[in-house]
Amino acid sequence: MDKTWNNKAWFLVLPVLVLVAFSAVIPLMTVVNYSVQDTFGNNVFFWAGTEWFEELLSSSRFWEAMTRNLIFSFIILAIEVPLGIFIALNMPKKGWGVPVCLVLMALPLLIPWNVVGTIWQVFGRNDIGLLGYYVNALGIDYNYVQDPFDAWVTIIVMDVWHWTSLVVLLCYAGLVSIPDAFYQAAKIDGASRWAVFRYIQLPKMNRVLLIAVLLRFMDSFMIYTEPFVVTGGGPGNSTTFLSIDLVKTALGQFDLGPAAAMSLVYFLIILLLSWVFYTVMTNYDAER
Amino acid sequence: MGGANERTERNAMNGSAATEGLASALSHSDLDRRMRRRGEESRWWWIVPTLYIIVLLLPIYWLINMSFKTNAEIVSSLTLYPHAPTIGNYVTIFTDASWYSGYINSITYVVMNMVISVAAALPAAYAFSRYRFLGDKHLFFWLLTNRMAPPAVFALPFFQLYSAFGLIDTHIAVALAHCLFNVPLAVWILEGFMSGVPKEIDETAYIDGYSFPRFFVRIFMPLIASGIGVACFFCFMFSWVELLIARTLTTTDAKPIAATMTRTVSAAGMDWGLLAAAGVLTLIPGALVIWFVRNYIAKGFALGRV
Numbered sequence: 001m002d003k004t005w006n007n008k009a010w011f012l013v014l015p016v017l018v019l020v021a022f023s024a025v026i027p028l029m030t031v032v033n034y035s036v037q038d039t040f041g042n043n044v045f046f047w048a049g050t051e052w053f054e055e056l057l058s059s060s061r062f063w064e065a066m067t068r069n070l071i072f073s074f075i076i077l078a079i080e081v082p083l084g085i086f087i088a089l090n091m092p093k094k095g096w097g098v099p100v101c102l103v104l105m106a107l108p109l110l111i112p113w114n115v116v117g118t119i120w121q122v123f124g125r126n127d128i129g130l131l132g133y134y135v136n137a138l139g140i141d142y143n144y145v146q147d148p149f150d151a152w153v154t155i156i157v158m159d160v161w162h163w164t165s166l167v168v169l170l171c172y173a174g175l176v177s178i179p180d181a182f183y184q185a186a187k188i189d190g191a192s193r194w195a196v197f198r199y200i201q202l203p204k205m206n207r208v209l210l211i212a213v214l215l216r217f218m219d220s221f222m223i224y225t226e227p228f229v230v231t232g233g234g235p236g237n238s239t240t241f242l243s244i245d246l247v248k249t250a251l252g253q254f255d256l257g258p259a260a261a262m263s264l265v266y267f268l269i270i271l272l273l274s275w276v277f278y279t280v281m282t283n284y285d286a287e288r
Numbered sequence: 289m290g291g292a293n294e295r296t297e298r299n300a301m302n303g304s305a306a307t308e309g310l311a312s313a314l315s316h317s318d319l320d321r322r323m324r325r326r327g328e329e330s331r332w333w334w335i336v337p338t339l340y341i342i343v344l345l346l347p348i349y350w351l352i353n354m355s356f357k358t359n360a361e362i363v364s365s366l367t368l369y370p371h372a373p374t375i376g377n378y379v380t381i382f383t384d385a386s387w388y389s390g391y392i393n394s395i396t397y398v399v400m401n402m403v404i405s406v407a408a409a410l411p412a413a414y415a416f417s418r419y420r421f422l423g424d425k426h427l428f429f430w431l432l433t434n435r436m437a438p439p440a441v442f443a444l445p446f447f448q449l450y451s452a453f454g455l456i457d458t459h460i461a462v463a464l465a466h467c468l469f470n471v472p473l474a475v476w477i478l479e480g481f482m483s484g485v486p487k488e489i490d491e492t493a494y495i496d497g498y499s500f501p502r503f504f505v506r507i508f509m510p511l512i513a514s515g516i517g518v519a520c521f522f523c524f525m526f527s528w529v530e531l532l533i534a535r536t537l538t539t540t541d542a543k544p545i546a547a548t549m550t551r552t553v554s555a556a557g558m559d560w561g562l563l564a565a566a567g568v569l570t571l572i573p574g575a576l577v578i579w580f581v582r583n584y585i586a587k588g589f590a591l592g593r594v
Binding site for chain 1: 465
């Protein structure tokens with residue numbers, strides 16, 4: 001749409017600007033402030049320069065948490081995206097099945113995150129949980145409280161359970177927007193099921209898939225509540241992701257300096273990712 | 289395959305009229321047979337969604353199942369359905385003020401946040417969809433980064449900021465804090481819907497002598513009613529599921545139900561039944577909201593503005 005140049009539009013944006021400035025800019029300035037200072041309590045601060053940043057970037061704890069985050073995000077994407085596409089392709093296109101599927105599938109998305117954690121904490125326990133009990137009954141030794149591998153499996157299964165529906169709904173929305181004429185044409189040409197998917201459905205899902213991948217990547221990169229409730233970052237440190245580590249440092253130990261430095265580095269990574277996201281999106285829209 | 293693909297695209301571009309022409313040119317029996325074969329394939333369409341939904345519902349069923357059991361039954365043996373069903377857990381929640389006030393607190397700040405976010409986002413989204421102004425693209429990107437900001441980063445500074453204003457443990461503090469990610473989201477969704485409304489409508493209204501506020505409320509808002517619905521839905525959803533910030537900013541008076549749930553860990557061990565019942569009750573608002581907006585969900589997601 002052609003838009004008119006009008007700087008008075010700033011007045012319309014003003015409420016949002018004030019609101020977000022209050023809840024984003026001021027806190028962020030606090031973080032920057034802490035990240036370069038040290039304190040011994042009593043609100044006495046003195047200049048620490050880049051000390052916290054140097055300490056952070058040379059600490060193995062930070063890099064381990066970061067590696068865990070990246071591996072986690074990668075596994076999540078590798079499972080959820082193909083699975084989501086597959087389910088979306090098999091969704092009904094019309095009739096009574098559509099609202100039923102949509103409502104039931106969207107259900108996990110609306111459960112508070114710590115309840116998601118609670119559900120899986122209970123479900124996976126091998127004394128009172130359905131999953132844990134029967135997996136053990138099958139002769140597989142499964143205990144997410146003690147075994148790091150089992151803890152990882154539990155968290156990944158939980159995330160797949162929780163978020164695959166988002167990918168499904170996005171892909172489904174992309175699929176229903178394909179006009180019927182495309183399918184009719186394919187039918188006349190005798191295109192195979194695979195050809196229909198590869199040359200009609202996949203290209204049409206491009207945009208929503210891009211959004212799905214990037215949203216899932218960023219949200220899994222920021223994951224906190226669910227693994228915190230299920231494993232509390234353990235056993236040992238095996239499921240301590242960046243945000244769990246950060247909250248531990250900031251609110252648990254009140255180590256303001258290190259926590260602030262970590263917040264900034266974390267936020268810069270996210271900022272970089274959003275920039276890539278935004279650029280790719282706008283370029284895609286421009287091409288269209 | 290390449291050839292078939294090209295033909296497919298050409299046929300699709302010529303539109304359905306051309307398609308029908310081609311279809312009649314083909315031998316009818318051949319086409320009929322193909323259509324029938326596809327029909328038979330689609331008879332089994334329900335298997336995949338059904339399996340998926342069963343997998344989704346199993347953990348939820350387990351929670352509901354547990355909520356109707358006594359703690360003795362939960363701990364002593366694994367039963368697939370409650371053998372001695374009890375509503376004792378629910379009774380405890382509905383009669384103990386420290387429990388049910390958690391729900392009231394959650395709903396209060398979620399609704400407050402929803403109203404604030406959408407009200408602030410409406411004019412801004414209009415500005416982004418209709419005008420170009422100095423720094424508009426940068427502003428839009430900056431808003432977007434806030435949607436991507438990890439709550440963990442903001443937990444501590446929020447605590448200090450709201451302490452300084454004496455707002456700790458009030459509903460408005462949580463509502464304002466959740467604006468961090470809900471306002472950009474609402475702007476993004478509404479901008480998508482508003483761009484779908486032709487600009488001629490605005491111009492005609494101005495020529496007819498409508499002032500901007502009157503035009504906006506009387507004509508424009510009804511036109512994007514479904515967009516406002518979708519925006520409200522997503523604001524509700526993200527504020528409802530968020531815990532970290534809500535828990536950090538509250539102690540007792542505005543404590544959300546999700547945070548209250550953590551206190552079932554007592555000296556006597558976990559009160560599993562009560563925990564499950566509280567969990568089940570947190571599912572209900574989400575399920576209700578989703579039922580009301582079910583026809584708009586796909587549209588909201590289609591805009592890709594989540």
